[in-house]
Amino acid sequence: MKALAIENYGKKPNFLDFPMPKINNDEVLVEIYAASINPLDTKIRKGELKLLLKYKMPLILGNDFSGKIVEVGTSVTKFKVGNEVYGRPRANKMGTFTEYLSVNQEDIALKPKNLSFEEAASIPLVGLTSYQAFHDILRIEKGHKILIHAGSGGVGTFAIQLAKHMGAFVATTASDGSDLVKSLGADEVINYKTEKFEHSIRDYNAVLDTIGGATLERSFVTLKKGGKIVSISGIPNGRFAKENGFSSFKKTLFSIASYKLTKLEKKHNVQYTFLFMKHSGEQLKILTKMLESEVIKPTLDKVFIFEDAQKALEYAEAGRAKGKIVLKLK
Incomplete structure (x- = not known):
């Protein structure tokens, strides 16, 4: 599968080929439809969080997503194949700028019904x-x-x-x-x-x-x-x-x-x-209710196709965005 990754801190990311992720019993495999860009991605890319987080290289960037479940682990009880979901994987499982992602069932929630995949990916x-x-x-x-x-x-x-x-x-x-x-x-x-x-x-x-x-x-x-x-x-x-x-x-x-x-x-x-935000599928459920009732609405600045992910990151790091920048994979 194709993913946007860095091979060393401080370097620009490139598209690299990775094997399909394997899921643990309590995980699901998600086909990524959209992922959003956050300042956290820049900090991780530059190595500014090395004291907080340790990653092996090459490192796939990206910290939130939306998509469809294509496989579930044997212990998964909250989701099934075909569910549309969104989430923020736990810190040691980051890497959403990719075509497929294995993620713990506790880190995701069903996608708000009234949001597009791009809008949902901007939220977690x-x-x-x-x-x-x-x-x-x-x-x-x-x-x-x-x-x-x-x-x-x-x-x-x-x-x-x-x-x-x-x-x-x-x-x-x-x-x-x-x-x-x-x-x-x-x-x-x-x-x-x-x-x-x-x-x-x-x-x-x-x-x-x-x-x-x-x-x-x-x-x-x-x-x-x-x-x-x-x-x-x-x-x-x-x-x-x-x-x-x-x-x-x-x-x-x-x-x-x-x-x-x-x-x-x-x-x-x-x-x-x-505050270093933590993953929480339960809290995402609370946000889903607000989003579906339109108490809160997504604010998107630009949507880039996945092939233009490097341009999207450059645009994000320029600091001119009003709202969220999203990568569209599907």
């Missing part, structure tokens, strides 16, 4: 990220005020809709995508090119950071005491390492690397959490 990673940030960590409630960075990006376009559905007041940063984020429900839009968000945002309950660096550091002042900030682009801290069972060496390493963020935590009396 950004949907689970937003849900886990808001529901599991930030505990968003009606009336809460949240700042979502990069509202017109892949995560942002989903997160704005989910936060509004949960009853929050939503502020977001954007540049030329203000009309889009307003249409998704954003209550306040800050043009980060012409104004500093920390000058107008104060006493918020929560922040979802998708950028990291200086943007993350400046976000601490926007929170009230006891507020929470979740970042998917910041630096993992010692608490993250401890909760995820990392070695003492990595706990120490992350604690040192995140020292500045820990100081800001204490200074502003807030909680900082680094």
Whole structure:
């Protein structure tokens, strides 16, 4: 089968031939119809997550998908051949830029009936990220005020809709995508090119950071005491390492690397959490209900055919997309 893969970190991906995957008893074999591109793919390609994840080369890229099941393992009880599904495989089984994928039955859900394969493929990673940030960590409630960075990006376009559905007041940063984020429900839009968000945002309950660096550091002042900030682009801290069972060496390493963020935590009396989203078919089922009732709608920027996957990745890494970029295989 054909797949888009890298042979070394930092190198550009190429189409390579791989053997058909074999499935374990609790896995299904999916014929991929569509897969979406996420900033995570760029980080993995560049080797920026080597301390968190270890992969063998050549490595097939891609972290979410939609498709049809063509084979089921002997222990599979939740799905059958012919089911249309979507999902985000667990980290050690990534590689959705391919024609076929073996994936655990716990990592997938039936595709929302009202979505195309391309629309469905755009959801799992950004949907689970937003849900886990808001529901599991930030505990968003009606009336809460949240700042979502990069509202017109892949995560942002989903997160704005989910936060509004949960009853929050939503502020977001954007540049030329203000009309889009307003249409998704954003209550306040800050043009980060012409104004500093920390000058107008104060006493918020929560922040979802998708950028990291200086943007993350400046976000601490926007929170009230006891507020929470979740970042998917910041630096993992010692608490993250401890909760995820990392070695003492990595706990120490992350604690040192995140020292500045820990100081800001204490200074502003807030909680900082680094989020590395986890697979969850059960949470995808919750999102499916929202999607089928059109509480949340997919936001697609461009759809590329699989043969143009390299162009799609280059377009994604240019950072101009408004919504999700999807690869169409079928």
